Amino acid sequence: MAPGGWLVFIDATRDTCRGMTSMEFNDGLTGFTDERARTGATFFTREQWLDLLDAAGATDVLCLPAPDSALAEIGQQVLAARFKADRAAVTPAELHARLAERLPAYMIPSDLQVVDAIPLTGNGKVDRNRLAALAGPAAPGAAADGGAAPRDELERALAGLWAEVLHVPSVGRDADFFALGGDSLLVAQLVGRMRRELPQAAAVTWDDLLRMVLNRPSVAALADRLRATRAPGGAEDSPLVELAPRPADAADAPVVVLVHDGTGTVAPYRALVQELAGRLPVAGLVVDDLDSYLAAEPGTLVGDLADRYARVLLEEGYAKVHLVGYCMGGLLVTELADRLAGAGTEVTDVTIISSYRVPYLVEDDLLAEYVFARMMRADTVRLGYPEDETTTRALVEAVTAEHGGRVPHGSLTGHSGDGLGPDAAAALSALRTLAEQPQQERLRAIGSHMSQDEAEFSSLERLTRLYRTVRHSLVTVALHEATPYKGRATLVRQVGEAEVFPGMHRDMGDYWQQVCTGDLRIVDVPGDHFTCVRPPHAQAVAALLGGESQPARSERGLG
Template sequence: MFINTLPVRLRIDERGVEAALRQTHETLARLLHHEHAPLALAQRCSGVDAQAPLFTSLFNYRHSGLPSAGQPSSDGADEAYEDSFEAVSSLERTNYPLAISVDDFGEAYLLTTHASVGVDVDLVGQMMVEAVRGLVESLEGERSSELCTIEVLPEGVRKQVIEGLNATRNDYLSTKCVHELFEAQAMRAGQAPALAHGNETLTYQEVNVRANRLAHHLIQLGVTPDSRVAICVHRGPDLVIGLLAILKAGGAYVPLDPTYPSDRVAYMLEDSRPVVVLTHAGVGAAVEASLSIGVARYSQSVPVIDLCSSKGGWADCSDRNPRVEGLTVKHLAYVIYTSGSTGRPKGVMVEHQGFTNLAFAQKAAFGIKSSSRVLQFASPSFDASASEIGVTLAAGACLCVAPAEKLMPGEPLLELMQYHSITHVTLPPSALKPCRETALPFAPSTLIVAGEAVSPDDARVWSEEVEMINAYGPTETTVCATTFKLDAPWHGAVPIGRPIANMRVYILNARLQPVPKGVPGEIFVSGDGVARGYLNQPEMTAERFLADPFVAGARMYRTGDLGRWSADGNVEYLGRNDFQVKIRGFRIELGEVEAKLIQHEQVEEAAVLALDYGGDKRLVAYVTGPETLTSEVLRTHAQQMLPHFMVPGAYVRMDRLPLTLNGKLDRKALPMPDSLAYVQREYVAPDGEIETHLASIWSDLLHVTRVGRQDNFFELGGHSLLAVQLVSRVQKVFDVSVPLYELHIAPTLQEMADRIALEQRSGDVDGCLVKIRAEGSEPPLFFVHALGGNVDYAVTLSEWIDASVPVYGLTATGLQPGEVPLRDVPAMAGRYIATMRQVQRSGPYRIIGWSAGGMVAYEMARQLRASGQEVAFVGLIDTLFRSNAIVDEMQMWLPDDETARELAQRERAFLLVMLQHDLGLSKWRVKSLAKLDTVEGIVAKLAGTDDDDEEERQFYQRLNAMQYAFVEAIEVYEPEALESYRGVHLFAASASQRNSPTLGWDILAGDNINVISVQGDHESIVRPPRGPRLGQLISKVLISKQTEQASIQESV
């Protein structure tokens, strides 16, 4: 009861066993002089906070020896004392998490362990025994052996965490490459869908033939096993076919993101030294220039191939599967660059064996079958894309690809997944929140989350909706190392699970020794998926890729992640042990961001943190330097040096960075950013009710205290996911719909408020006018909406139309409350002409329309010419002269009685057709909805019946009415010939020209129509990657001095 306690600090390091014991003995001998000092005094002297425990483990050594037999006590009192008591039971308690008691009986010892509830006290006791045994054996043998190398895990426990939890061996086609698995699928089911893009679908046979021809061409250009081939294209079929072709040729693909800064693209090229570069015209002049610069740094003779050009020379190459001599699964499949702490990205070299194992392992883990439809969501420059593409095509499933704007989390993504009937999608957890904030259903049945930790709240919500799988794995382990399937409903933190087939996971301490369940350590990954290493970085490769001490001849990767084994054998992720973070699924080395900031001539020091703003992680930069280092200067510098996801949102200038007592950067002492940390224009207070309310929304989303009317949403720290939330809040607060793209066109508070005010005004003739680009010296170009009623497609194309041409859009009438849709093409044309003249009073006019919008553009030209106005250009983008397909399909949904002629029934039938085509609902689902008699009933079934859904239901009813009115107008419209006029240009999708090169317009226009063929289908030609090429072709016509020109024919 009155035993004194001495606080002792022991060092477990590389010292020998004997030296460590002597040091401990000397320490105890010195401390015995202070044994009467109270612990409170020791606590005050230690500097440990009074509320924190001074120590958490207690060692109690008790001399419990009894007198030898026959040896009497000094006065015989002991015997009398003992005889007067009967021992019933005893109970020891302790207030410490761990207490070890040793009773010394002279000839033997009794070891007693006490531990907190939840700690395996038996295991602790076994470990103590192992430690003592190891200590004794070392003293008897090699006394100089290091103390820290003594094994404390019992053999059974060690075997369990090394072997039992890693019993993942599973046979697979380990000698085959992923492209060979794809070829087998093309042989087995050649007519099965392989790629879906918009309304275009390519079969396995079609994809295989295209990839084979390009692969043979690459072989002719010198591609051999382990050769690297760079590919810099936008998402789409060209990307997938290009990757397959590179693999078939024996090369390793190196994906380059066209949105990266030119300096980064040039560095990747210089570092990877590809023998061929694949690209297409859609990447833009700036990227093309950076490609040329990067290639020139190491070679003057590397071919750069445009995949959209018929001049590539592979159209006549063999369509048979190439067989590359010497190619094995030990050759490289791809090199993907990740963020590097040195300031330069590092290329991870992944071999075919790991890629093939991934295909088999994830196919089983995710339940992917030939009937599955998988979304390709990740950027091609991130390793998750390898999983999406390789696993899907190796399994014989359909891969659905789409341009970036269609993949924006929230309504765009949900609509896309419905359209394509997606069954499997892999998303970063940060993409889930925008999807929860919309009423649209989540189409996939399987949701894989990866790239960052998933919150318990998201896990609870989504696990009840779909089959949810948490996947974990660094790029260096071929995308995925572990998976965990969540029970529904899930509660609590989400583990990263167990290793996938043929992969092993170790939790090791700082000395690479295994730790038992419940004990934190660093995660190491071994197995078939471990990458070869880092390209051109042998020292970093040796540091991160180590020999596997538990499997002879194998290698393991040091992840830098912390974790522990749970009681049920799953790995719990505990964060990073360095300065690497993940934000919205992107892996970022803070050191790389810091290194780029320091390259600014005025920055002396730099530090970067990832701060959490209500679940939204953002990068904040801290720099030292002169006062001229404003947030605007630093952000501009960062944007020129770093990809968009690595650009800090806030910049804090300091006189000096805080240091610890040891002289190291004290990151915990760095302040939270204030309003000066964001790029802010000269402050002008919000003006009016709309700007005031909007500023409040911005302030709440961006966590800034003050927003001025000239401030830019993205300069204040906004990003794509926050933009989705902003548009959603604007819809709720102001009852208007502001398209997401308009935030990029007009990102200031004043500009957005002006757009909201414009939307709120109904009845004004200019309500249908959208200003896309007002600047320019040439006559403007007016885009007419298609069936959807908006001009989203025009924004994409405008980026590739000469900057001297102003661009405007004309949206449909009938979408806003109180508006009546127009049911007559001449009436539409008349309204749009009146709107157009508010911008341009007289000709020459330039008008263009996509799909059915081309018909309206044509009628506008007819009316303008009839009134004596000059029309310099009329563009028809894939506009069919006659098409009754939708009207024909409506017949099956119309009643058989006389009510079939009623407008309400025709609008209902039209809605059912569009649900199947535009939203991708299954036929059985549409049949189920067809049991409802009215449009209102169908919309309520889809959007919900809560009061909060009323506005959404009304909008969809207006949209359906407007679209049907448009279809009805086109059906009865009889276009008239424009005599002796050669200003009509038909930009026809190659897929649409199979039946008629002129899409039927030769019946009306004869030879007076200029036909420009564009590779792609109806949807893809207006979206990246093909959209930019169409924009360039339109621009080429507009800037030509001769508008009545001969036919431009481009075969791609």
């Protein structure tokens, strides 16, 4: 019974000729111990029912009619009792959401059950058999859903390493590493073992191999990429990767194409891929050659990437697609959709998830590191940044107004703070204290305060390279001039306030209504910029992508 729930029932509490002549007794009820057998009585008395309810922990017990009422002669009682009034109702989904706000993903149980108490045996010990019956499917069962067996020596070697790292008996060639229980710590172990034990991976740098695994989290896809790396005079690396094969019952469905964010990976989509796998075909567009990405001209990079991705999709015969872009990927999908539609591809939908064009050019290291720390989900207050985001936003707006849409190096700490409110002095003091530290120390501090989900990047060398990638993406996004998009589009906007940039949620809808000049739908979903694509909120976004239901509220408008 749910906490605070009421049990209401009617029963006879005494033998009465008038009542019993109209009763019918049925045989065949099993699965319980009949307490009446001890006395041989036909019914429990009123007092016995009250004692039983009290022993079961009931409160607010009501029994009608009263003993001295004329109706009591009928021998029928209405009993009502409330149970578990000292508890609050909670669902596994609510527990998962609460844990996701406070714990890294690897510490959150994959299966949660709400029970009244831990089941015990007759001698008061934990009944492990009954506990096991409550649990969901075990990880080894999940491993069996990985499709066909590995096809060659390389795939068998990879599958063997995965099985050892994940502690599962076997891994199919199409199984998703993260769906089988992989996390950032395990992927770091996997990359290290691949470099030591696989000749095909020995010459690949740790960072590049990590990027391959993040972008190609199946044995088959990763093996294909490693073969291409070793092929002499091979063709240009393809940014296209299959994330979930086409199900047999989705023959006519568009391919859901997930476009990378500012890190160049599809890692933020992990939970969405797991939700969509088996329902829709899913592919990803990724950045494998990070050096080329960092060397590219940021002012034209979005357009250049859209040109390349359109060419690849057309060459691979993608005739019907649903384009999805999270964060920086949102800027890419409208450009890509425009090019594909012009070439004859059917773009069924464009979905933009929590995406935003930075309205100013970030040249200041402190602001770039602040954005980077937010993306890595590090606690910016513990890092020493100002506690009041309103003051930070006002400071950035004042600086950009002075410098024509730019935040030059040193401009935040050099501002007087005039007109920024009573908290300006504390905010400026915090920023100036940070500026006195060498950048390496600041980055090292970000690494030590990062979420465990990003633990594979926590070494200073890897953290610095990822910071360079994010900073390059910030400049790229700020310099991007969007092409108006006339097709149908959906903006999935988070309702939470944890944002990469102060005020991001407020500006997001206005920006996309200007870009999407056709039919734009805005749908608000639970979570913040980071958690809206993670469990448990990913389920609502996946349902939206699959056309099954619409989360939260939606509104339509023309840009």
